[in-house]
Amino acid sequence: MPNEGQRFSSLRMDIESVLKPFDDEQQYLRKLRNSSAIEPILRRLLDLLNDGDYRLLFSSINRQKLDYKWLETFSKLCMKRYLEVDDIFFTDHNLTNKIKSESSSKSIFDSFINYLKENFQNGFSVHYFHAIIYELEQLNQFKVDEISKQLKKNNEVIQKLFLLFDNSPNIVDDSIIHISSTPAQPIYINYKPIHMVYVRTEVIIKNNHNLQLPAKGIVNKFVADLIHTNTINILEEKTNKTYDILTKYLYFAQSCEKNIILPLKLRVLIIDGQTKKHHFGLIGEEPGKNNQYRCLIFFTDDMTHISAGYYSSSDIHICLDQKFEYENDFLNSYFKSYPERMMLRAKEGTIVKIRNPLLVTKNVFLQAIVILIDCSMMLIELSNTRQRFWIYRGSTLIEQMNNYYTTQNSNDNGGFRKQSARQHLSARRSNAPEIICLNDQMRTKCARTMEQLIDEIS
Numbered sequence: 001m002p003n004e005g006q007r008f009s010s011l012r013m014d015i016e017s018v019l020k021p022f023d024d025e026q027q028y029l030r031k032l033r034n035s036s037a038i039e040p041i042l043r044r045l046l047d048l049l050n051d052g053d054y055r056l057l058f059s060s061i062n063r064q065k066l067d068y069k070w071l072e073t074f075s076k077l078c079m080k081r082y083l084e085v086d087d088i089f090f091t092d093h094n095l096t097n098k099i100k101s102e103s104s105s106k107s108i109f110d111s112f113i114n115y116l117k118e119n120f121q122n123g124f125s126v127h128y129f130h131a132i133i134y135e136l137e138q139l140n141q142f143k144v145d146e147i148s149k150q151l152k153k154n155n156e157v158i159q160k161l162f163l164l165f166d167n168s169p170n171i172v173d174d175s176i177i178h179i180s181s182t183p184a185q186p187i188y189i190n191y192k193p194i195h196m197v198y199v200r201t202e203v204i205i206k207n208n209h210n211l212q213l214p215a216k217g218i219v220n221k222f223v224a225d226l227i228h229t230n231t232i233n234i235l236e237e238k239t240n241k242t243y244d245i246l247t248k249y250l251y252f253a254q255s256c257e258k259n260i261i262l263p264l265k266l267r268v269l270i271i272d273g274q275t276k277k278h279h280f281g282l283i284g285e286e287p288g289k290n291n292q293y294r295c296l297i298f299f300t301d302d303m304t305h306i307s308a309g310y311y312s313s314s315d316i317h318i319c320l321d322q323k324f325e326y327e328n329d330f331l332n333s334y335f336k337s338y339p340e341r342m343m344l345r346a347k348e349g350t351i352v353k354i355r356n357p358l359l360v361t362k363n364v365f366l367q368a369i370v371i372l373i374d375c376s377m378m379l380i381e382l383s384n385t386r387q388r389f390w391i392y393r394g395s396t397l398i399e400q401m402n403n404y405y406t407t408q409n410s411n412d413n414g415g416f417r418k419q420s421a422r423q424h425l426s427a428r429r430s431n432a433p434e435i436i437c438l439n440d441q442m443r444t445k446c447a448r449t450m451e452q453l454i455d456e457i458s
Contacts, residue, residue, distance in 0.1 A: 018151060022144045026137060033133045041129045042116055045074075048081040072222035075132045075196065082136050128224040131195035138192065186259045188293065191266070197223040197320070202253035203234065204269060204317060205245060206280065213243060216253065226320060247321035258314040261287050262295055265335060267319035270297060270311055282326070284334065287313060291375045298334075298392075300326050308392040310377060330396060333405070343394035344401060345436045346370045346378060352433060353399035354380060354391065365399040404435055 200218045207213035217234040234243050251269040266283045285296030294310040353365040372379040381388045396402045
């Protein structure tokens with residue numbers, strides 16, 4: 001006779017075995033995305049469609065040349081059908097389309113393949129279909145997450161029901177997640193680069209370089225491969241005019257979710273809640289426990305004096321183009337040396353000398369007192385005017401940091417060297433706040449840049 005623990009274990013759902021088909025599917029999709037051959041990708045996508053989809057896709061074009069509108073319809077249908085695929089089993093039987101299984105229709109299916117191959121090779125790059133496969137990977141991961149949560153809930157219910165009929169104190173099941181009375185903490189997930197942009201997606205336009213451009217608009221043509229797209233056709237609804245605008249001037253009007261971990265060097269937009277003024281910049285610090293899951297953003301509106309501030313991911317609008325960089329010595333040095341960062345060690349009441357960014361004179365440093373420390377930022381008050389503002393603790397507006405960077409530039413053309421940093425620390429004066437070298441790898445095991453994310457999926 002099985003003991004009570006064995007009887008209970010037999011009732012539980014084995015999460016790992018249930019999710020194994022999804023893991024196999026994920027590996028297969030990843031293999032397709034890394035393939036340069038178009039035929040296996042097309043076969044996988046066409047397998048998802050039903051007879052009605054074939055009529056919609058092929059009768060509507062009447063064997064005409066395929067265009068981007070057709071490609072958008074095709075991709076949406078593929079993702080819709082993929083989401084409808086049986087939630088438990090990914091098998092050849094389930095995924096094989098009826099039109100392919102009938103021997104009389106096999107030649108029709110093959111003719112679709114050949115027709116699409118010919119047209120796609122003439123009109124589209126394989127990157128467009130890698131993007132669709134990537135979206136299927138995300139849907140597959142979504143299914144895994146949802147099914148995992150449901151199975152865990154089911155196992156909790158099974159445990160409670162079992163305990164109602166058996167009060168044995170010796171039965172312990174480690175697979176059950178015991179929920180404490182404390183509120184659930186938010187689950188943070190890594191940002192995933194966007195591949196496709198659909199028609200009528202709302203965007204914000206950076207138009208300070210050309211005031212004839214509107215401040216906002218909607219995407220007028222489907223974009224299947226955003227990473228390799230430089231220009232997008234934008235419609236201004238009020239005037240019904242269209243503009244071809246470089247992606248580096250476009251930002252998604254929809255801000256990010258609060259629980260998204262955004263990567264370093266991501267180009268972003270912040271809209272001031274009071275003035276509605278737009279501020280553009282780069283993420284210089286990923287959200288994490290040490291900064292209360294906020295992003296440190298370096299603003300590039302004034303390239304002479306780089307300002308900074310902490311913001312929640314939900315305040316951030318992402319730029320559609322992440323490929324080009326700003327020409328700024330401070331930012332280049334910062335990201336080049338990252339995760340090592342030099343900044344002032346200070347505490348409340350520390351006296352520092354600050355260059356007021358509002359003054360025209362560059363080399364005049366004014367005495368200030370530190371009012372508050374917030375991670376990499378500090379609130380200071382100028383002694384003469386009582387003016388207060390936030391400043392990054394590694395900013396060149398601080399006299400000591402300015403002297404340090406000037407010395408570094410003269411020694412090694414802007415790079416950071418550990419040896420010179422140690423020499424600088426050993427020579428610090430006892431009556432002044434010291435400069436310290438922080439290494440963010442000690443706090444975040446895997447700091448990522450936007451370029452690394454793009455390279456992973458390109």
